[in-house]
Amino acid sequence: MSYEGKLIVIEGPDNVGRSMHARLLSERLKAHGVAVSIVGLARSDLLGDLIKKSSSDLHQLNWRTRALLYATDLHDQFIHKIDPLLSAGFVIIADRYTATPMIREKIRGGDVEWIGGLYKTMPEPDVTIILQAGGRRLLNRMMNNDSITKLNHYEAGADLALSPSITRSFLKYQKLLRHAFLEYANIGAHPIIHTRDSVDSVHSSVWSHVKPTVAGMLQTIKKQDL
Numbered sequence: 365m366s367y368e369g370k371l372i373v374i375e376g377p378d379n380v381g382r383s384m385h386a387r388l389l390s391e392r393l394k395a396h397g398v399a400v401s402i403v404g405l406a407r408s409d410l411l412g413d414l415i416k417k418s419s420s421d422l423h424q425l426n427w428r429t430r431a432l433l434y435a436t437d438l439h440d441q442f443i444h445k446i447d448p449l450l451s452a453g454f455v456i457i458a459d460r461y462t463a464t465p466m467i468r469e470k471i472r473g474g475d476v477e478w479i480g481g482l483y484k485t486m487p488e489p490d491v492t493i494i495l496q497a498g499g500r501r502l503l504n505r506m507m508n509n510d511s512i513t514k515l516n517h518y519e520a521g522a523d524l525a526l527s528p529s530i531t532r533s534f535l536k537y538q539k540l541l542r543h544a545f546l547e548y549a550n551i552g553a554h555p556i557i558h559t560r561d562s563v564d565s566v567h568s569s570v571w572s573h574v575k576p577t578v579a580g581m582l583q584t585i586k587k588q589d590l
Contacts, residue, residue, distance in 0.1 A: 368453035370577055371487055373461040376495035377541050379502045381559050386459040388567050393455055397583035401449050404459035408440035423518035427474035434465040435482035467544045490577045492554040494545050499538030
């Protein structure tokens with residue numbers, strides 16, 4: 365399906381900076397006169413709040429049920445937001461898209477081909493960027509922003525019995541996620557950006573991969589507008 369707009373996807377693990385860089389990218393595009401909207405997992409009117417509020421219970425379900433819930437959530441956003449806005453010429457920035465649900469369940473023994481079939485009617489992204497950070501760096505960020513206490517069973521990979529220590533389980537789980545995202549990036553030839561550098565540096569790298577795709581949509585910023 366051909367659209368007037370563009371679909372930009374930012375993928376990566378929790379606390380890697382996806383939402384921040386989606387916002388920075390949105391602000392930069394808007395400064396160039398581009399209409400932008402941000403979507404992401406668990407943000408549909410139909411299931412978004414339910415998935416967020418029932419996160420602990422949801423992750424006790426089997427992989428097929430979780431996959432169906434996340435796919436339903438994204439399809440609802442496609443029907444009511446992604447499809448009409450892409451048709452209208454918007455740039456849609458997806459703070460996670462189809463890769464994360466597939467990778468999470470692949471690690472837990474899910475059938476990736478079956479899960480991928482749930483998304484076969486979804487539009488292919490024009491650009492997919494993978495943000496990356498080591499497990500210890502992510503753990504340090506969580507400790508610095510006091511979110512370590514919010515680390516739940518599923519996000520730490522504790523359901524995989526990786527370690528009796530939740531922090532060690534988290535580090536081992538992040539290693540599995542990192543390898544899975546790297547494999548996904550290599551198969552799809554998606555750029556990988558490490559977030560060890562400054563926010564400005566990472567944003568510049570993100571922009572360097574997005575700009576060629578949206579170049580024809582950008583309006584010149586005049587000096588008096590700065």
